[in-house]
Amino acid sequence: MDRITKSLMSDFLKEQSIKSIDDPKDFEKFCNYSIISNECSDTFDIQDISVGGESDTGFDGIAILINGRLIDSVEEVDDIVQLNGYLDANFVFIQSKTSSSFDGSDIGDFFYAIGDFFSKTPKLIRNEFVIRKAVITEHILQMSSKMIRRSPIIKLCFVTTGKWMNDANLVARIDGEKNDLENTNLFSEIIFHPIDASSIQKLYRSTKENSIAEINFPNRVTLPDLDDVSQSYLGTIPISEYLKLITDESGNIQKSLFYDNIRDFQGDNEVNKEMAETLKGASTKSRKFVILNNGITVVAKGITLIGNRMTLRDYQVVNGCQTSHVIYNLRDEIDLTIHVPIRIIATIDEGTTNIVIKSTNRQTEVKTEELAAMSEFQKKLETFYTTFDESKRLYYERRSKQYTGTTGMDKSRIITIPTQIRVFASMFLDLPYRTVRYYGTLKQMIGNNIFAENHDTHPYYTSAFAYIRGEYLLKNGQIDPKYRRFRYHTLMILRYQLGGIKAPFFNSGKMSSYCNNILADLWSDNYLESFEKAIQVIDDLNLTTADDNELKTQVFTERIIDHLKRV
Secondary structure, three states, X not given: OOHHHHXXXXXXXXXXXXXXXXXXXXXXXXXXXXXXXXXXXXXXOHHHOEOOOOOOOOOOEEEEEEOOEEEOOHHHHHHHHHHHOXXXXXXXXXXXXXXXXXXXXXXXXXXXHHHHHOOOOOOOOOOHHHHHHHHHHHHHHOOHHHOOOOOOEEEEEEEOOOOOOOOHHHHHHHHHHHHHHHOOOOOOEEEEEEEOHHHHHHHHHHOOOOOEEEEEOOOEEEOOOEOOEOEEEEEEEEHHHHHHHHEOOOOOEOHHHEOOOOOOOOOOOHHHHHHHHHHHOOHHHHOOHHHHOOOEEEEEEEEEEEOOEEEEEEEEEEEOHHHHHXXXXXXXXXXXXXXXXXXXXXXXXXXXXXXXXXXXXXXOOOOHHHHHHHHHHHHHHHHHHOOOOHHHOOEEEOOOOOOOOOOOOOHHHEEEHHHHHHHHHHHHOOOHHHOOOOHHHHHHHEOOOEOOOOOOOHHHHXXXXXXXXXXXXXXXXXXXXXXXXXXXXXXXXHHHHHHOOOOOOOOOOOHHHHHHHHHHHHHOOOHHHHHHHHHHHHHHOOHHHOOHXXXXXXXXXXHHHHHHHHO
């Protein structure tokens, strides 16, 4: 392995608080993280995509994305499809080799493993991780009626530390293997991506870069000077220019650009269908799109304007998610010279950004309480996280990839909104069985049971810190990986064991001291013993024999609670 790749791999291990095992195992995790970070906008746990262990069937990483979201259960698939009304599936398989060359035999084995994974009668022995991903995959393939846009796309990433020379013999073999996969008629596109040392280095570096794009913006007017706003413009740009803002180098839409904590793409609802019909209409109709559409609002941390060329740095599309996705989905069918109205604002003031988000989203079907819960309480929680010293510090990510580009921080301590919802609901609401759902379906609890304005922030931080502690122990082998299935149940058990059976109300003055008693143990050097005591409950009840479906039931959780109340 060359020195640059090894240095970047060491940087990754340090940022993710992963103890080095050996170069091959470390390289697998490094490649999985670098590749999948460029495939989706979600902040994810490396363990959710890394195969590991025996009987991996020839894969080091497997990622399944539904409508741009990284998923890990059939329930998440169902929830996202119900929310969006359609299903776009992407499968990413990764094989990483520390060897300095691309070997035809190894590539052939990789393709064989792919074929076996999608076979109805697989021959290779599968470990628990591969089995779970295969179950999810089969569930997706059974939902073909929801694939109204396309069949699944599969991407095969084969990584070595050498250099890809486009060898004719290897290319011919790859083309032949791809033809065999095409004959399954399962995929709309099959992409084989040979990734050499320079490519994996570039992919890892891109995980640290903030969004940056350049557009041609001649049809603009400069808005009057405003407090806390360095620059602001109003105008129109052709769709061809707008696509430069929302797509990456591979032509994929950048989900991280959208403030999806408030509202994700709603699929083919009536408004979006009308928008699509206008864009696909005759020129006399489609040209009116610019006056019919409410427009797009982009907020950037910085703007550089030279002539008509505008460069945006660290920007978000805070309003226009629906328009953006409709345009992207129709990019190959419509006239790209059609103009779209756009407003671009440069500010580094968080308060101004939040006001813009609130105001521009009033016209959508976002409820007032959702906006409040996803802004005021989130800001309060983010600030609360900063009050702890370095050893106890967590980073609350209110926006997708908020901390991209931030150096000198432990990235394993980032807590996303979906994670916060899951760990709080598990530890303090006794709902670990609900964590398999896509977090969007829990939004009916927001503002009442979760993120209520009168809630104390301590239980949110406590549940998040307990989760981070548990994940560290799991990914570094201090807790057997077989207990990972129970990580949310373990949080609930920890609260009962460390805090006591009855917790104060979330708006009670007693809640902070209740949580501090739990945190005192989690902050200590002996926190491993607390987790071992928690998983002992799982062993005492012989729960490791339960299948995944049992884990998802309320009865399973109540069995644990009944036991805890008796001991």
